[in-house]
Amino acid sequence: MLGLPDYYSARSQTGQGSDHSGILTFDMMMQNMGDHNGYSKWLVGWLPEEKITRIVANEDGISVTRNGEVLEHHDAVDGDTPSVDATLGAYADDDASETEGIVVVSNQDTGMFSSLYLVEYDRYAGNQSVRYLDAALAEHELPSGFRVFRVRGELTDDGSDYANSNLYGTVHSQLIELVDPDMDKAHTTGGIDYAPSAVGENTYGCMLFEESAITPQGYPSTNFFENASIGFTGLTIAAKDTGGETGTISVSYSDDSKPEISGELALTPTFESFSNASVLTLRASTPILKATEEMQQAQLVIDGSTYMLPFTTVKGDTVSTECLLDPEALSPSSRCELVYPAGMFVLGKTGGETLLSPEVRIPLQADSSMAKIASADLYANTAYESTTPSVSGVLSCPDGNLRFVQAGGDKLTVHTIDQNNPGHLSSSTSIPVSEGGMDEVVKALPLENNHMFVVARSAGYPSTTGLWIDLEAKAVTSKINLSGMDFWAFGARGSEIVVASRHYGDNPVGGTTLSLLSQNEDGSVSAKHAWTSSAEFIATQNHLLFSQISREGYAVETESIAAFSFDDLARHIASVGTEDFENPFPEDMRPEEYADTVFYINMQRVLLSAAESSDGYAMVFSDILQDEESSSGSELLISFGNDATKRAEVQLPLDNSSNSGVSIGRNGCVAVRSSISIGTAQGTQGLAKTVFYDSETLEAKSRLSRQRPQ
Known part of the structure; x- marks a missing residue:
């Protein structure tokens, strides 16, 4: 016997789908909320025939039947039928097997395992005691109205399963979905406590209420696939009376909007x-x-x-x-x-x-600004046989060399790029590590005297470790467990490491813990901790940037960004810090006198990434965060001088992508990296793009695109 399928989307569970997915409404088989919908109750046999009203409407006429008895029939005239009415009681019981009935609307009566529309009447009662949030985040009870479901219930050829599914289907092409009158609006997910609803609306619009209808011409429509050429039904489903303990709908058919199908395609x-x-x-x-x-x-x-x-x-x-x-x-x-x-x-x-x-x-x-590839190949001596390694970014080291770190198995390998021939490595240094090996490089920092600090994570022993590495001795000289820290940013002063991490303690509450990690002669590590009330931070080469942010409802505004040098941070933490990570020195290091530079932003955007060079900064800001309907469709790249003067800005169209980072090259060129992850039948495919800008004018000079390894 066929059981109830899941009504959520597998893509939404892996972060690939949109927030409005699956059955597009609350349901026991979606988010374990409310009652089972009428189709589910029909499938499991909880609906007796006397509670199922069938309305079949097509170019021949319209019929209403219940429990095998024809209650009403009208012939079509010139392709149109009169409307017929049906009245339903609400789902108002605590017993999931109880219901006041459903109306099944279709062009042909071919049973539950076919394409049809299912109408039920809902109000705030019993299992349907569901709430939603309005634009001001105030909660309200579910209003009384009709929910209309589009069902494509056909079975596979052998009858063993459904031919369509919500798990692997897409909106407008799945087993069951709400025909949501607010379909063209952005929706909240609702979470586990509230029903999904349109963003920024003060009323619940995901139902049919009195004097509203779904037709073949509108959006959403009564056409399957939302495509009249392929799924035209000619059906109109209108709400005549709602708000009380019962509601009435009317159904009619017309072929007036049936399209003429051409064999041409442009x-x-x-x-x-x-x-x-x-x-x-x-x-x-x-x-x-x-x-x-x-x-x-x-x-x-x-x-x-x-x-x-x-x-x-x-x-x-x-x-x-x-x-x-x-x-x-x-x-x-x-x-x-x-x-x-x-x-x-x-x-x-x-x-x-x-x-x-x-x-x-x-x-x-072809794009005329594509960067010319001088060479493209694999670095020799970077292959791992038994594991898939993780690689850091390229590091500009104090001795003038360019290096990157590779983690995999029981070793870390530091590779030095041949600057006379960048397609080759001049040396590779392997450093043994223990405790189950290191599988991921989280961060790598070049230090003075041919040393390096590497933050690596182990999969076999789920922990994060900071390692001081002597490249000449090819050895780890000190290490510290960083697993208690979260949302890190790292910087260096000499051989000392400054770490910013989210503060979860009670005294003070919130903000950021600032830690100074120092090697001792015996290889042990000393740590001191201070605190700042600012909770939003990003590290650049020599500074830690703290954003001063204000929030009101959906609106988020960045007022200013303060740049603290790692040297000043290290001196401050060394002088006032405590050794207790849970209770750092509580004096707020937010006052502007501590900052090298303050950038006054005053925009409803937040800082996503930043980079610095000897003559200024490049910062990428998010899309507008006034509310979820005020998207500009673009992030923003701004170039600043060291004195915080804005030099130029340019919009970065999102185009289904996310800008993952910004960097400034030795010649001052600003590079913005973006990525797109696309779910396909073969898994997630990634595109990585880099656009190069002039640092003074932010004029785009060239771009490079490639497939991103997964």
Whole structure:
């Protein structure tokens, strides 16, 4: 016997899906909230036939039946039917097996394992005693109204499982989902205590209330897949009476908006040019679906060579194809053509037949600002046989060398890059480590006298350790357990290490613990701890940046950013710090006299990453955080001088990406790294992009794109 499936999305559970996913509403099989919906109760046999009202409406007419008896029938006239009414009581019982009934609406009565719309009436009572939050975060009881569910309940060929699922489906193409009147708005997740609802709204709009309707023409609509060419139903479901213990709906059919289906398809790029690692997004001349049974793949023809692009997704009239090529495959002068083979898309259904797309060929322009790759290869002597290693960023060391650290198994390896031939390593130094080995490099800092400080994490023994390493002796000279610290930032003064970490103690409350770690002659480590009330911090090469932030509701504003040098921090902690990590020296180190520089920001954005050079800073700020509807669609890059004077700023369009870091090169060039993680049938694919800007004007000079290793 088929059991109840889960109604949440697997992608949302791994951080890949949107906040509005799965069944799109509260449910016992979604977030363990409220009652089971009417479809679930129908599936498990809790609904007797006398509580199931079936309304079948199509071009022939409209019929109402219950318990096998036809209660009402009207023939269609010129493709239209009159409306029929149905009244439902609310789900108001504490017993999940009890209900006042459902209305099942469809074009054909083919049972529960078919495509249909299911209507139930809900109010705040019994198991449906659910609350939601308004724009001011005040809680309210669920109002009385209709929830309409779109169901695609077909079974697999052998009848052993559902052909569609919420777990692996997508919105508008899954087993069951709410037809939410607020579908075009951003939604809160609701968490475990509240029902999902539209952000910034003071009323609950995820139901049908009196004088509201779902039609074939609107959004959301009564068309399956939200695509009239493929899933047209002609149904209108309208609420006539709500608010009391019962509610009344009306249902009708009309073929007035039934589309004429053409066999033609045009795809227009939404971009001017593309790089080797990007998502190619195109707008279709009509809403389409991907023809899953054909298993066709897009092709990219570059200078006569064909590259297969296996991952294409379709949402309405938007087609997105992942392009993940080696950098050498594409140059600014390449001749390019994107090809979608015949039969790759479904254009519509007519007369019981599925109409597939013809071949579509689109010329593309390669990005003229792509950085030229001098060489691309693997560093020798960096392979690990028994484990997948972790690698730090490239470090500019006091002796002038460029190094990076690799962790894996029972050793750390410090590699020095040959500066006369950066494609090669001049040396590799292996340092044995114990206690189960080190599997991840969290942070690496170059120190004076050919030493290094490495923060590494062990998977076998889940702990985080700080290691002082003597590169000449090829040995760990001191170490300290850092597992009690959280949300770190690190800096160095000589051989001493300054650590900022989130403070969780009771005296004082909140803020940041500032720790100074010093080696002793016997290899032990001494630690002193001070405190600041500021809880938002980011480390640059020589400074720790603290943000002064104010919050009001959804709005978050950064008022200022204070830059403290690691030298000054170390001196302050050494003079006043205590040895008790849980109770650091409580005097607030927030006053501006401690800071080298104060940047007055006064923006509803927060600092995401920062870098510094000898003549200034580059900072990346978040999208606008006024409320969840005020997104600018862009993060912001600002260049400052050392005196905190703003030199230039530039918008960083998000384009489904996140800007993961900023750095400043030796020549002053500002580099912003961004990444996109895309869930596919083969797992998560990552794109990494770097855009290079002039530090004075922030004019984009060139860009580099590649597939990011997972």
